[in-house]
Amino acid sequence: MTEEPIHLETDVLVVGAGGAGMYAAIAAARNGANVLLLDKSLIGRGGATIMAQMTVAVAVGEQTPDHWTHHLADTLNAGRGLCDEELAAILCREGPERIREMDEWRVGWTREDGHMKQVMAPGHEIPRCVFVDFLNTGPAVAKTLRTRVARTDGITKISNLSVTDLVVEDGRVRGAVALDLNGGRAVTIAAGAVVLAAGGLTRLYQRNSASVNMGGESYALALRAGADLIDMEFVQFFPIGHLAPRLVGMDPIMWDPFRYKLGGRLLNGNQEEFIEKYGASDSGTYTAPRDVTSYAIFKEVEAGRASPNGGAYLSFTHLDEATLREAFGPVINRLACNGIDLTKRPIEVAPIAHYHMGGIRVTPEMATTVPGLYASGEAVGGANGANRLSGNAITEALVFGERAGHFAAQAATNKVWNSSWADDAVGDIETMAPDSGNAPTFGELFGELQNLMWQKVGLLRTGEKLEQALSRIREMQAQDLPRMRPQNKGPFALGVQEWFDLRAALATAETIALTALNRTESRGAHQREDLPDTEESQTHNQCVRLSGGTLTLESVPVRRTEFEKVALGATE
Ligand SMILES: Cc1cc2nc3c(=O)[nH]c(=O)nc-3n(C[C@H](O)[C@H](O)[C@H](O)COP(=O)(O)OP(=O)(O)OC[C@H]3O[C@@H](n4cnc5c(N)ncnc54)[C@H](O)[C@@H]3O)c2cc1C
Incomplete structure (x- = not known):
């Protein structure tokens, strides 16, 4: 492949078109930005959102009196002391507004006596979860947002485009490079701001509830761009x-x-x-x-x-x-x-592996540690601490999606592009590699990784198992991944896509194993059989970032709010 890459320009690039990405696109467009919304699957039909079945936790209090601070109290309680309280408060406070907006857009929340029906779910003190019958919440949410995206001026949609790298120059994100899955060609995209909404990572585990495109790409893209990840050890089963x-x-x-x-x-x-x-x-x-x-x-x-x-x-x-x-x-x-x-x-x-509490570290404006780069949905870490309350994930996708789009639109004024900035990432897509007769296949390596994650980085962990997993993941990165590198033979280059999938999966898996090894206690979804107690001294978050090609860890204090004051005196 030696053709020039296709080049696109936009104010806001949204990577991933699940619930979070579609809401981000709508919010960015209604704040005046031109938006490019792309997905490696079909727009609004890939990822977790369309698969979700029932509950959306939100303090609308239509049947039982409720207040967002009560929802927050349950969220913090479930999170075992590690919730980023500002993010959790935003999730609970803005949830009702998003759910009512979806209602105006005719999502079809189930009603009883004219009120949104709300049911009980694990960890909630009162019936709080809205839904669309029968087992139809995710499909209804996805369809409503797809329709809304179609009716919003300023959004261009592209399916079957998989982002392989973000382009960062002078300390700011400038756009992205993607693989056109049909044509096999590289696509470069200049953007004033980028929202990462490429979902979670549960496909890394042998037993999972994931679709094929939930392989940890949000986290790997953020990491390679220099952003911080937080709480990667907390995978919900x-x-x-x-x-x-x-x-x-x-x-x-x-x-x-x-x-x-x-x-x-x-x-x-x-x-x-x-x-x-x-x-x-x-x-x-x-x-x-x-x-x-x-x-x-x-x-x-x-x-x-x-x-x-x-x-x-x-x-x-x-x-x-x-x-x-x-x-x-x-x-x-x-x-x-x-x-x-x-x-x-x-x-x-x-x-089964189902959701990831950890993810990209963001401010309340959904800004990552890289200027111009925003994140939303399951890609974001922190709001749910060490354990997510049921029903919080769709609320999170909608609330954080809206915020990310809103703030990304405001930050998208500074669009500068030089094609040479993308040379390395484009080269990765187009690089020819001789077919190596005895190279391991994607199926073999990905299957091995899923098995490794399930056996050694799963629900019951030990230091020994985690060290073994980390060592094998690093070996696969250093030895197997380069050997598997395929030839890019043009259209429908499945092998090329699989190579990028595996690169992302291994990078993300490494962060989980490393942070799990470093958390020497048991808490929430992270259970160490060799260290069964929860240690008060470890009530902190762990950040991981890539510096000079190596992962480095940092313990950071949990972001607290004035929650106690809010909870005691709240009447709003
Ligand atoms: C089976 C199932 C049932 C669930 N049930 C519930 C429930 O009842 N209630 C609840 O609150 N939560 C539930 N969840 C969790 C919830 O659905 C998710 O956390 C939430 O929908 C995530 O939304 P998202 O937009 O962040 O990600 P997703 O909806 O996963 O969207 C991410 C998108 O990014 C795309 N993508 C990935 N990589 C790339 C790339 N490199 N380039 C371009 N695009 C990319 C994917 O194709 C996908 O379309 C469920 C999850 C599953 C899997």
Whole structure:
């Protein structure tokens, strides 16, 4: 490949078109910026947002009196002392405004007696979560935002364009370089400001709820651009991912809404309820936090009390078919197609990697440590501390997306471009490499990485396992990645895309293993079997950044707010 790269210019470049990216694009455009919204998948159809099933946590208080400070109190409580309190407060305070705006845009929040219906979810003190029935929240949110993007002047959309590098010059982000997945060509983009909204990293784990494009690219792009990441050790494991029997065409986390609505009993292989043994209670209520439930299932399995396929039972057999149909209508028919009759036998569930609490470190304006570079959505770290409260992630995507777009538009005045700044990144896309006969394939290496992350950097960690993982990840970066480098043969260069996917995955995996090794305690989603206690002295965040090609770590104090004052006196 020796053609000149295609060149594009924009005020604000938004990388990733999930909930956060689409909201950022809308907000930037309504603040007067020209926006380029791009995605490596189809606009509004890739990533987590469209897969999300049910709850969106927000203190609209339509059915039960509520206030955003109560939502904040629950968020901070779930976060085990590590929430960036300013970000968490923004999430809770601005959530109602975003949810009402989505309502005006006809997302279709389920209503009861004319009010938005709100249900209970784990970790919340009161019923607070809005949703779109049946299991339709994510698709409805994505469709509403896609429509809104289409109706907003000033937004150009491009699908199948994967950003491989950000261009930083004189200490400021100047744009990006991307791979056109259809044409196989490099694309350069000059931008006054860039919003990174490329989602999370759970695809790095063998068992996950992720789509194919959730491989940690937000974090790897930010890191290579010189930005700080925060709390990378905190990966959330969703406790009741589907395990058995076979489930085709349905989401592995679909049991969540069943539990919200109907409770359901979580049992070990001996048919005993067990959550109380681990300091929580949720018999038929689904109120135990996710980190505790995941831990409890792992421990029951370890103690030899697993269900036949290595997880726990989830039972709704105490309910009759009419109750199930009333709650879930057509979903019961889809289960029947999979041979599942919940009135007759329990299904089996087990923890799966589901969400990332850590991410790019930002200010309340969503600015990263690199001028001109903003972040939003799951790409951002800090708001949820060591453990996320259920339903907070979509709220976060909408609230942080809106803010990032708003502030990026204000910062986008200074657009300067010199094509030579992009030479290295363009060269990475176009570099010819001889096909090496015995080079490992992407499938082999990515599969190995997923297995490594699951076994050694998963829910139950030890210093020894983390050191082994770190050492192998670094070996893969130094030896396997260069050997796998493919030839760019032009259109549909899948091998080229996979090479960039693996580069990003390894860079992100390294930050998780390193920060997990350095956090010598157990807290929230980070559980060290060799260091089971939570240490008061480690109530700080960890930042990681790339300097001179090496990762460096720094402990930083948790950003606190005047929350106590706000919570005690708030009436607004
Ligand atoms: C199965 C599932 C169910 C969930 N259920 C809920 C729920 O009920 N409630 C809740 O609050 N949260 C839920 N979550 C979490 C929540 O959906 C996500 O945290 C949130 O939607 C993230 O939004 P986002 O816009 O940041 O990222 P995403 O929606 O993941 O969008 C990121 C986009 O970036 C694109 N991209 C990635 N890399 C690149 C690149 N290099 N170049 C260009 N584009 C790129 C991707 O293709 C994708 O479209 C769920 C998640 C999953 C996976």
